[in-house]
Amino acid sequence: MGAALALTGASAASAETIAVTNFTLIDGRGGAAVPNSSMIITDGRIIWVGPASQARTPPDAVVVDLTGKFVTPGxxxxxxxxxxxxxxxxxxxxxxxxxxxxxxxxxxxxxxxxxxxxxxxxxxxxxxxxxxxxxxxxxxxxxxxxxxxxxxxxxxxxxxxxxxxxxxxxxxxxxxxxxxxxxxxxxxxxxxxxxxxxxxxxxxxxxxxxxxxxxxxxxxxxxxxxxxxxxxxxxxxxxxxxxxxxxxxxxxxxxxxxxxxxxxxxxxxxxxxxxxxxxxxxxxxxxxxxxxxxxxxxxxxxxxxxxxxxxxxxxxxxxxxxxxxxxxxxxxxxxxxxxxxxxxxxxxxxxxxxxxxxxxxxxxxxxxxxxxxxxxxxxxxxxxxxxGAQDIGTLERAKWADFVVLDADPLQNILNTRKISAVYIAGRRVPSVAP
Ligand SMILES: [Zn+2]
The missing domain is CATH 3.20.20.140 (Metal-dependent hydrolases)
Known part of the structure; x- marks a missing residue:
């Protein structure tokens, strides 16, 4: 019993959670952009996405504040x-x-x-x-x-x-x-x-x-x-x-x-x-x-x-x-x-x-x-x-957290896809052309 509890504790502690907050969401389904959004990601997958005001951010999450940014799927x-x-x-x-x-x-x-x-x-x-x-x-x-x-x-x-x-x-x-x-x-x-x-x-x-x-x-x-x-x-x-x-x-x-x-x-x-x-x-x-x-x-x-x-x-x-x-x-x-x-x-x-x-x-x-x-x-x-790729392409619960952070709105001007601030694959930032 003690061993089982210890194991549970260990796996919970090793889960990697990040909370990305306060961005304008373009979720990849083709609809309008949603300001003031947040996304919670555990071990590379999206576990929650929605209005920042409703986010229940786990206490151990690393918080990434993206105020003023636009987030699209990778x-x-x-x-x-x-x-x-x-x-x-x-x-x-x-x-x-x-x-x-x-x-x-x-x-x-x-x-x-x-x-x-x-x-x-x-x-x-x-x-x-x-x-x-x-x-x-x-x-x-x-x-x-x-x-x-x-x-x-x-x-x-x-x-x-x-x-x-x-x-x-x-x-x-x-x-x-x-x-x-x-x-x-x-x-x-x-x-x-x-x-x-x-x-x-x-x-x-x-x-x-x-x-x-x-x-x-x-x-x-x-x-x-x-x-x-x-x-x-x-x-x-x-x-x-x-x-x-x-x-x-x-x-x-x-x-x-x-x-x-x-x-x-x-x-x-x-x-x-x-x-x-x-x-x-x-x-x-x-x-x-x-x-x-x-x-x-x-x-x-x-x-x-x-x-x-x-x-x-x-x-x-x-x-x-x-x-x-x-x-x-x-x-x-x-x-x-x-x-x-x-x-x-x-x-x-x-x-x-x-x-x-x-x-x-x-x-x-x-x-x-x-x-x-x-x-x-x-x-x-x-x-x-x-x-036919099931777990990429949109920012929805259970999908991979593959996303691009942009400095300007690509729905206003498609050239803004080039204003890359960061790129994430499976919830981790990867090297990008961002300055
Ligand atoms: Zn070809």
């Missing part, structure tokens, strides 16, 4: 690639635990406390994720599809990591293998890179989607063309990780997507913008918020007139702004039709920097015509729902 980037890029070079052999953790720390520093990786991970990722899920991580939480699926000889991914398939049977076997490793969802590329490569045939995309569903997983696709979006919607795809960029989407597709529950996982507007931004001196090169996440060598190259000239003289260059404008217009149509969408950047590959890109994405979503509240919801509660 942001979620629904389309990234991790660990494969060094400066402006992407290579299979860069994928080491050290590089993976470096990138996850960068995302976290920018308030992106969770990321969804789209098909460029080696198996090492599953041990990193296992470790995260067994503890309270200090860098961004990861969701992964493992290796993505590409058509043999076709477009997509990082050579040496992605799995090329030539037949429906091979495709189904690869999906089963990723599912057995513990993939959170399945990712495949369906594109011909502007008619320069063979496109994955319909029988193979159907086999991938069916095998994903047989394994209880969602299937997400890289697409470019309207006709492919149509066919994949018919085939039962769960979501698109890019916008349609060759044509305007029409009411028929919007209707079909809605009827089938197909979502826009990511519109990757910042990716489309980054494709041509560095054909000249891009304004962000002078922005400390951008420079903080970017290596000196990357900055030097992006700022080099020779490289800018090389980028802007590519034959496809004049088309790129058109793809960007169409991605924005199509994104706005989806949003107006009430289809769910996430904030995803396709960051990670050369020139599409971790962390900064997510803030740029939210800015561009607003430029495309949605409200700051919609953009913020896409990067928090909306993103979690799309990923």
């Amino acid at each position: 942001f979620i980037d629904t389309h990234i690639h991790l660990g494969n890029t060094h400066d402006l070079v992407q290579k299979e052999e860069f994928f080491t635990r050290e590089n993976v953790e470096k990138d996850l720390s960068t995302y976290a520093a920018y308030g992106f406390t969770s990321v969804a990786i789209m098909g460029t991970d080696k198996d090492l990722i599953f041990s990193v994720r296992k470790q995260q899920r067994a503890s309270r991580p200090t860098m961004a939480r990861l969701y992964t599809s493992g290796q993505g699926i590409v058509f043999h000889g076709g477009y997509g991914g990082v050579p040496g990591i992605n799995t090329p398939v030539a037949t429906p049977r091979e495709a189904a076997a690869v999906v089963d293998a990723q599912a057995a490793k513990g993939a959170d969802y399945i990712k495949f590329w369906l594109d011909d890179e502007l008619h320069s490569m063979p496109k994955m045939p319909p029988q193979i995309s159907q086999a991938v989607i069916d095998a994903a569903h047989r394994n209880g997983l969602k299937a997400f696709a890289h697409i470019f063309y309207l006709e492919d979006a149509r066919r994949l919607t018919d085939q039962g795809i769960d979501g698109f990780v890019h916008s349609v960029r060759d044509a305007d989407i029409d009411p028929a597709l919007l209707r079909d997507m809605k009827a089938k529950g197909t979502v826009q996982v990511a519109a990757t507007l910042s990716r489309e913008a980054a494709m041509f931004a560095y054909g000249r001196h891009a304004p962000q090169l002078d922005d400390p918020f951008f420079r903080q996440s970017t290596s000196p060598e990357t900055l030097r190259q992006l700022d080099s007139p020779e490289r800018q000239k090389q980028v802007s003289s590519a034959p496809v260059f004049p088309e790129l702004p058109k793809f960007f404008e169409r991605a924005k217009a199509n994104f706005k149509k989806l949003a107006d039709a009430g289809l769910p969408f996430g904030a995803g950047t396709d960051s990670g590959p050369p020139g599409r920097v971790a962390g900064y890109s997510g803030h740029w994405e939210m800015e561009l979503m607003v430029a495309a015509g949605v409200t700051p509240a919609q953009a913020l919801h896409a990067a928090t509660g909306g993103a979690a729902k799309i990923l």
